[in-house]
Amino acid sequence: MAALSGEVGEGLLARRLLDKPVLLYRRGSGDVVAMEDRCIHRAYPLSEGRRDGDRVVCGYHGFAYDPDGCLADVPSQENIPPGARVRTYPVYEQSPFVWIWLGDSGVAALRPPPRVPWYADGTGWAGTTEVLHVEANYLLLHEHYLDLTDVFVMHPEVVPPDIEVLPQLDEVEVSERSVSYTRTTPPSRLAPWEAEITGLSAETTGSRREEGTFVSPALHVQHYAIAPETGKSHELLRIQGFTPQSPGVTHVFLQMARNFAADDARVAEFLRTMFHEWALRDFVVLETIQRRLGEETVPRRDINVKADRAAVRARRIAMEMVDEETGRFTLNRILATS
Amino acid sequence: MAALSGEVGEGLLARRLLDKPVLLYRRGSGDVVAMEDRCIHRAYPLSEGRRDGDRVVCGYHGFAYDPDGCLADVPSQENIPPGARVRTYPVYEQSPFVWIWLGDSGVAALRPPPRVPWYADGTGWAGTTEVLHVEANYLLLHEHYLDLTDVFVMHPEVVPPDIEVLPQLDEVEVSERSVSYTRTTPPSRLAPWEAEITGLSAETTGSRREEGTFVSPALHVQHYAIAPETGKSHELLRIQGFTPQSPGVTHVFLQMARNFAADDARVAEFLRTMFHEWALRDFVVLETIQRRLGEETVPRRDINVKADRAAVRARRIAMEMVDEETGRFTLNRILATS
């Protein structure tokens, strides 16, 4: 995941993704362009230049590039060096997210962005988006959101009043490339925040069903449903894209959605603030762990407990995908040069 | 040396020692606990958590540890993974200092903390303690305090008025593991600071005996006695623990003591301020040298002069002890895994 749709427009958006400098902008047609943010002449970032229609003009010597990456103008001479081009990346936009493929170009078609149960307009769902940065590896984020037993220690105020310990996970469902857990919490009165957003009395009793899914190394989806004993289910969706800026820094592209109080600005603001502060508190912990891991010179083996089942499986999937990707890329290079 | 006794109490004290994160706290019984400051579950520092009686509770998922390091509670499940524990370190407290052993645990008994001529209560001695940090290697500190000929250049105001050059060292006494020098300065009038703290007239004539001892790589002791021609000897003791935080940063645990004016707050404050400012001026020089050494890519051989005899010997002892320790540790590992 490279950006939120709303971030990409007429301007030149520079973003470091997987430790590569990427330039994003939107053509007159509305399509998003993603190219390496580096003039092929002298390494100056194209994002420091300017647009000329759909072209990008370097801010150093004025080299101009078409949206397909082809060098289109060298101001100091008539002709263009043949074949000169900057690398571009396949783009797939599924609002509110923009996906790009930075890997071996031959594999892009085999790696479509993950499908998620997106909510569509006119379904009664509403939500907000946000971009955050964490100075922690993206796998620490996945692991964190796949094991929420920390809430009793870190966020006790969000736990419903009658719950003293989170129930065990119902099940951990594993496919070849994804992992998902569900947990059902027995009926209890509402936590203050649940009463606040649903408009129900704090004495209302309800059960909760929580589902967290590692959809891909780039995407985590969490579904939280409060089911009062009478009345409809109130559902929250937290969709998070985790894209490494570098091994130690991650972009978080966040979409929060709800299937109730769609037009209630107060509920929207309450949820936005609550989940924003929740995330920042989590990030402080993850950044502390990342700094500690960075100080360690010898790899250490962590102890895992039952609550870590989904997290452990997700890390393994991600590692396998990296190995497979690296192997395939290496093989392609061998074939190309032999 | 890990801390001053007064630093360790109910709270969780985090300190990086020999490039390892260490947690220190005092049990209800008064004993000091030293353990690795790292939850075995997800590497979060235990010092960010809280105490629960003598236990430490991790601030991430609530794992609780007993003072012996054994994992005692995992809130998300009933049972505890067998044998799970965080590493603890042997502690030896000799007020005002807390010593711990971070090396191979089998060797701890062979490496008791060094014995020094500690002054005891009720002997007429009084003093102050202080913790400082220097961005310099601990050996630069030892070398600095084993050759005080810099005072003529850096601290000329402390030199007695009739002394124009420091006498040569009387002798340098070397044992297997320590080195010590003495220097006797011929009778001269008192320097202003000497008159100030002794209450003697500036015209008083006295000789001085200075003794500096590299007791161990962790400890330097300096003894300074002003002997007026009539009257009792006024003695100062500067005991300094030098513990690497990392190769380039050192904790300095300082105890200053005197055998006179024990109840005189003005003298206490005068000495505290004078030696504090003296130390800071020295540290600026040592930090400058450390930065320079860090810039050098090829090791350089320094020139030594006579005044360096004790310093050169101390460095050699420290290096031999490191080699021996490393060799022993390696040997133990070989024996353990074969």
Add this chain to the structure above:
Amino acid sequence: MAALSGEVGEGLLARRLLDKPVLLYRRGSGDVVAMEDRCIHRAYPLSEGRRDGDRVVCGYHGFAYDPDGCLADVPSQENIPPGARVRTYPVYEQSPFVWIWLGDSGVAALRPPPRVPWYADGTGWAGTTEVLHVEANYLLLHEHYLDLTDVFVMHPEVVPPDIEVLPQLDEVEVSERSVSYTRTTPPSRLAPWEAEITGLSAETTGSRREEGTFVSPALHVQHYAIAPETGKSHELLRIQGFTPQSPGVTHVFLQMARNFAADDARVAEFLRTMFHEWALRDFVVLETIQRRLGEETVPRRDINVKADRAAVRARRIAMEMVDEETGRFTLNRILATS
């Protein structure tokens, strides 16, 4: 190039050159001394000490050095260790520049500082000097000033009004160790800055001849002459010494000169400000490129165009000189130790 003449005086000037700490000062005789800025005793910078006549006294233990680098005094003892000396470097001053030779001393005589068409007093030339720092490799600076086609993009306000594209280079003249280009711009009206400094009407028509010379890896000279159709030629000289502080930081020693309006303070200030701001704008680009190159883990091959002919050749000469120097030095060491 180590300094401007005006920078070196009674004080101790510390400067890092080619990643080496250098101390510069001027003897009573007026000659400049250059020595390694490092006491041979304990690595403390001599520049932190003080002068004692022509000697330098270390600020740590008071070791004193003569201008030829010989250790002349050790305060703590009578005799001086025989042969003890700090390294000094050959100096050649050609005002307003001070040159030193940091390489293998046997080669110094083979590498005299480059000769340039220096303007002499009483010739009607006047100018200013300045020292700047850029966080970019010195070769990025050479390449930048050997291809000024960036002015249309970065400094369009300096281009004469009737010129829409810079003419091709007239010729690129290459000697074994230097490279130089000339470019003639056809007659056009004056740019505002040209009118301002010459005092001519903006409607005056004139041609321009620009000559840029890579004199050596340490020196770039640029000559710019505005030739009105009637009247004398107005000439500007920009002489720039580029000396690496480290691979990623460069000292720029700048001399600007003109053969007109020698006594006009307003013109002097106008030119100083204009070229200062021009330089700073260029440096932002070069520093951005340097940071980007620093992030790249695999070397990339840039595309070159015709305007880069001189720059490409200059880089090759510099690389050859480095190789030759390194090889010679290595050979000398082999001969010395065998």
